[in-house]
Amino acid sequence: MSTSHKKTSPVDLIPPAMIAVVLLFWAFAPKAILDNPWTLVVTSPLIVIVVLLLEFVFERHEGWRINRQEFLTDLYYSVLSATVISWLTQKLAEDPLLAVKSSLGITTQWAAQMPWLAQVALVIFLIEFGQYWMHRLMHNSTPFWLTHAPHHHITQLNAAKGAVGNPIELFLISLSVVALFDLDKTAIFAALNTTGVISTFAHANVRANPPIWYSFFFTTIRHHSLHHSTDYESTRCNYGNSLILLDRIFGTYREGEGVLVGQDDRRRLSILEQTLFPFQPLIDRFKARRRERDGAAGDAGGPAAA
Ligand SMILES: [Zn+2]
Numbered sequence: 001m002s003t004s005h006k007k008t009s010p011v012d013l014i015p016p017a018m019i020a021v022v023l024l025f026w027a028f029a030p031k032a033i034l035d036n037p038w039t040l041v042v043t044s045p046l047i048v049i050v051v052l053l054l055e056f057v058f059e060r061h062e063g064w065r066i067n068r069q070e071f072l073t074d075l076y077y078s079v080l081s082a083t084v085i086s087w088l089t090q091k092l093a094e095d096p097l098l099a100v101k102s103s104l105g106i107t108t109q110w111a112a113q114m115p116w117l118a119q120v121a122l123v124i125f126l127i128e129f130g131q132y133w134m135h136r137l138m139h140n141s142t143p144f145w146l147t148h149a150p151h152h153h154i155t156q157l158n159a160a161k162g163a164v165g166n167p168i169e170l171f172l173i174s175l176s177v178v179a180l181f182d183l184d185k186t187a188i189f190a191a192l193n194t195t196g197v198i199s200t201f202a203h204a205n206v207r208a209n210p211p212i213w214y215s216f217f218f219t220t221i222r223h224h225s226l227h228h229s230t231d232y233e234s235t236r237c238n239y240g241n242s243l244i245l246l247d248r249i250f251g252t253y254r255e256g257e258g259v260l261v262g263q264d265d266r267r268r269l270s271i272l273e274q275t276l277f278p279f280q281p282l283i284d285r286f287k288a289r290r291r292e293r294d295g296a297a298g299d300a301g302g303p304a305a306a
């Protein structure tokens, strides 16, 4: 079934319309709202909630329908990302980056002089360029893959699934060099909410297939569901979290769509399994060694030495 030649329906235009709303909001909302530190704290989850509600109205696949267990897991990771992970990123990455910047006397006032929309585009590019290569690295290096594999073990796609993964991965993927640039705060927030809209729709169970003027640049559910497919070859493409353009530029773009998502036998991992996943080889080795030792002690016939 090809959707590329189908007529555009109003549903297909919801993702670009939401981006327009986000940009208009950060460009024109009253200053008191834009300056309030709680505004971003409200708009970011609001985007996910709106898309989650759209899943009920414009469902894409019945097999991806959210249930209580999926919802609570997604909620756990959303809160973890917004609190612990975001605090760690601030303390371990952004604060040191700012310290280096000031100690070297780097100034980037030119960035703040750019038109507002250009600043938004710059932030999107900086974030996405870093995420693209981090994501590609995760698919090509075993230690990094062990942190990213839990995200690929999800067996259905929903609005908040982008937040589901091993905490080490969530930290690694949040790293960016945006802090090095002097930029209008509202431009940074507009960029964060724009990539939020795109990547939320790219994981959501919503039957919106945005037209080519959107999907040429931005990642859609078609691109990203293919990346989440069960077969190995299909996962080695479409790495762009929001900017699929990077895949087109760097030769990893692939046309297609996935419905069955997950890894291997599509077993769903629990939160504990997702958290321990990168250490599982070590844990297994430790257990095997202990079994061996206990076995040896048993063979000796005596009581196991302390
Ligand atoms: Zn991946």
Ligand SMILES: [Zn+2]
Pocket (backbone or CB within 6 Å): 151, 161, 162, 203, 224, 228
């Ligand atoms: Zn994903």
